[in-house]
Amino acid sequence: xxxxxxxxxxxxxxxxxxxxxxxxxxxxxxxxxxxxxxxxxxxxxxxxxxxxxxxxxxxxxxxxxxxxxxxxxxxxxxxxxxxxxxxxxxxxxxxxxxxxxxxxxxxxxxxxxxxxxxxxxxxxxxxxxxxxxxxxxxxxxxxxxxxxxxxxxxxxxxxxxxxxxxxxxxxxxxxxxxxxxxxxxxxxxxxxxxxxxxxxxxxxxxxxxxxxxxxxxxxxxxxxxxxxxxxxxxxxxxxxxxxxxxxxxxxxxxxxxxxxxxxxxxxxxxxxxxxxxxxxxxxxxxxxxxxxxxxxxxxxxxxxxxxxxxxxxxxxxxxxxxxxxxxxxxxxxxxxxxxxxxxxxxxxxxxxxxxxxxxxxxxxxxxxxxxxxxxxxxxxxxxxxxxxxxxxxxxxxxxxxxxxxxxxxxxxxxxxxxxxxxxxxxxxxxxxxxxxxxxxxxxxxxxxxxxxxxxxxxxxxxxxxxxxxxxxxxxxxxxxxxxxxxxxxxxxxxxxxxxxxxxxxxxxxxxxxxxxxxxxxxxxxxxxxxxxxxxxxxxxxxxxxxxxxxxxxxxxxxxxxxxxxxxxxxxxxxxxxxxxxxxxxxxxxxxxxxxxxxxxxxxxxx
Amino acid sequence: xxxxxxxxxxxxxxxxxxxxxxxxxxxxxxxxxxxxxxxxxxxxxxxxxxxxxxxxxxxxxxxxxxxxxxxxxxxxxxxxxxxxxxx
Numbered sequence: 001x002x003x004x005x006x007x008x009x010x011x012x013x014x015x016x017x018x019x020x021x022x023x024x025x026x027x028x029x030x031x032x033x034x035x036x037x038x039x040x041x042x043x044x045x046x047x048x049x050x051x052x053x054x055x056x057x058x059x060x061x062x063x064x065x066x067x068x069x070x071x072x073x074x075x076x077x078x079x080x081x082x083x084x085x086x087x088x089x090x091x092x093x094x095x096x097x098x099x100x101x102x103x104x105x106x107x108x109x110x111x112x113x114x115x116x117x118x119x120x121x122x123x124x125x126x127x128x129x130x131x132x133x134x135x136x137x138x139x140x141x142x143x144x145x146x147x148x149x150x151x152x153x154x155x156x157x158x159x160x161x162x163x164x165x166x167x168x169x170x171x172x173x174x175x176x177x178x179x180x181x182x183x184x185x186x187x188x189x190x191x192x193x194x195x196x197x198x199x200x201x202x203x204x205x206x207x208x209x210x211x212x213x214x215x216x217x218x219x220x221x222x223x224x225x226x227x228x229x230x231x232x233x234x235x236x237x238x239x240x241x242x243x244x245x246x247x248x249x250x251x252x253x254x255x256x257x258x259x260x261x262x263x264x265x266x267x268x269x270x271x272x273x274x275x276x277x278x279x280x281x282x283x284x285x286x287x288x289x290x291x292x293x294x295x296x297x298x299x300x301x302x303x304x305x306x307x308x309x310x311x312x313x314x315x316x317x318x319x320x321x322x323x324x325x326x327x328x329x330x331x332x333x334x335x336x337x338x339x340x341x342x343x344x345x346x347x348x349x350x351x352x353x354x355x356x357x358x359x360x361x362x363x364x365x366x367x368x369x370x371x372x373x374x375x376x377x378x379x380x381x382x383x384x385x386x387x388x389x390x391x392x393x394x395x396x397x398x399x400x401x402x403x404x405x406x407x408x409x410x411x412x413x414x415x416x417x418x419x420x421x422x423x424x425x426x427x428x429x430x431x432x433x434x435x436x437x438x439x440x441x442x443x444x445x446x447x448x449x450x451x452x453x454x455x456x457x458x459x460x461x462x463x464x465x466x467x468x469x470x471x472x473x474x475x476x477x478x479x480x481x482x483x484x485x486x487x488x489x490x491x492x493x494x495x496x497x498x499x500x501x502x503x504x505x506x507x508x509x510x511x512x513x514x515x516x517x518x519x520x521x522x523x524x525x526x527x528x529x530x531x532x533x534x535x536x537x538x539x540x541x542x543x544x545x546x547x548x549x550x551x552x553x554x555x556x557x558x559x560x561x562x563x564x565x566x567x568x569x570x571x572x573x574x575x576x577x578x579x580x581x582x583x584x585x586x587x588x589x590x591x592x593x594x595x596x597x598x599x600x601x602x603x604x605x606x
Numbered sequence: 607x608x609x610x611x612x613x614x615x616x617x618x619x620x621x622x623x624x625x626x627x628x629x630x631x632x633x634x635x636x637x638x639x640x641x642x643x644x645x646x647x648x649x650x651x652x653x654x655x656x657x658x659x660x661x662x663x664x665x666x667x668x669x670x671x672x673x674x675x676x677x678x679x680x681x682x683x684x685x686x687x688x689x690x691x692x693x
Contacts, residue, residue, distance in 0.1 A: 114632075117628060249652060249653070286652075323682075326675040
């Protein structure tokens with residue numbers, strides 16, 4: 001069936017895979033009609049997809065350094081785009097983003113703009129140049145461009161802080177989904193999630209992660225789009241929701257004022273009875289409800305963070321050429337766009353299903369007892385993601401008396417809208433795919449930086465290939481376990497930790513990376529100062545604001561990267577200028593990086 | 607000016623144009639969020655600011671990157687810096 005080289009057969013292989021997955025969904029739908037229980041369907045969906053990823057991971061095992069670190073630099077443009085999209089779209093994008101938009105409206109849509117706009121920076125400022133450089137990891141670039149172990153070490157430090165913050169959130173997300181779908185306690189589910197993540201990456205490194213990520217993208221995009229289109233058609237809102245929901249958006253505004261959004265406030269005593277982590281709708285759906293600066297500062301942080309996060313950047317090291325790295329960024333964003341442009345539509349449909357009294361699914365204005373008797377309400381109330389309470393004692397559910405967890409918008413909406421359970425199972429598989437793919441990319445980014453940059457480049461430069469790859473794998477497991485252990489503590493919500501990761505990355509890495517290509521005069525001392533002072537000042541600001549500090553310039557704990565990166569920029573420029581210019585060899589290296597043709601700066605294997 | 611310097615000059619020019627367009631649609635227009643929301647321009651019937659955050663800006667970024675990649679390839683070709691197809 002598949003003759004010739006693996007790479008040439010990719011469209012066929014993934015075409016077959018997609019077809020197989022669709023057949024699986026249909027089989028599950030038939031099984032549901034035949035009476036298979038909801039719980040069993042959920043288990044089948046999650047277990048089946050995870051096993052497929054593990055199989056791909058096993059088939060992609062490798063003993064070669066460049067296959068392990070950069071997938072042999074032969075991932076075709078469009079497939080790399082898909083893999084990057086899966087790498088990028090995390091549990092936060094899949095499970096939490098629509099929820100954020102549902103509750104906060106315009107203020108959270110800054111995330112949509114930021115998480116896509118950042119790719120323009122990736123394409124124009126960094127990706128093609130770092131591909132030309134030929135590095136294995138991001139600290140590899142910093143270490144070689146600026147020279148010296150100090151710069152390399154600082155880059156490893158920033159990378160670890162940012163990626164680790166991010167990965168705990170992803171393992172948390174896999175744990176949440178696994179615990180709901182497989183019906184096991186969260187503390188155990190976290191380690192089940194971890195085991196699946198490690199199965200995909202351990203044997204084949206970047207090569208295995210690449211091919212599982214493509215498979216995961218296919219699952220997650222089907223799982224996100226199918227319910228959006230289905231619900232939209234079911235409500236009669238429009239065949240193609242993205243272009244046809246204007247009336248529904250207007251209808252929500254109408255209902256919001258009818259139900260007294262913003263005028264009826266809950267007392268503190270009432271709110272204290274609401275379970276932790278659940279929220280009511282307090283912000284208008286489509287109005288501009290935040291100051292321009294608040295919106296823009298969040299978008300800026302997410303954009304600069306995108307361009308500094310190593311797990312994304314390293315995906316562009318795997319393309320065959322500089323040209324394809326550039327185009328691949330465009331494809332990545334296209335595949336991301338498919339999901340991101342659907343998130344506000346899902347939020348709209350979800351809100352309307354719950355709010356509109358003309359719809360059978362609407363619950364606002366119904367009697368509390370009726371709502372509490374609903375099957376789906378009981379399920380999600382038990383999962384601690386939904387709550388109603390009759391604060392004013394009138395027996396009817398008011399808008400301000402309904403509370404939901406952010407994750408429920410994606411996970412529960414299909415059930416609320418009355419779709420068959422097979423769709424809920426599919427959504428769980430999609431969320432699992434999104435969280436796993438990102439966690440894989442992140443764990444690998446950290447382990448590769450530690451094994452390649454810290455172990456091989458600094459501690460033991462004479463290590464043999466076999467030993468290097470064993471160290472890389474051991475580190476992968478250690479980091480995974482550390483991440484899972486911290487995830488089990490549940491310190492910060494998924495969306496919050498992800499946003500922090502962007503701020504950390506931006507504080508320490510954005511300017512040292514960009515100036516490394518675009519400013520020849522930048523030197524090692526400047527880069528070290530930029531990374532360390534940037535990370536330190538950003539972290540200090542975060543701690544200060546978290547412990548009750550007032551902050552300045554309207555910079556919050558979600559946008560502390562602004563402070564960090566400004567300190568980083570100023571200190572890097574000042575220190576570079578007062579110390580010696582980089583030597584002629586370094587200057588030549590920068591010149592070489594700026595030209596797409598010719599050999600990479602670093603050798604094929606290093 | 608050497609060939610390489612000219613190439614870099616043009617590349618930098620393209621960068622500035624790209625970043626200018628990026629700035630307008632990622633930051634610039636959102637200074638006027640409230641004003642745009644009131645506007646009578648309503649793509650597909652959505653309020654303008656809402657549409658930009660849902661689809662408009664996002665779509666423009668996708669097109670912008672492909673446009674940028676195409677222009678950069680032209681510049682590289684012009685100076686003979688394109689990569690060989692076989693690599």
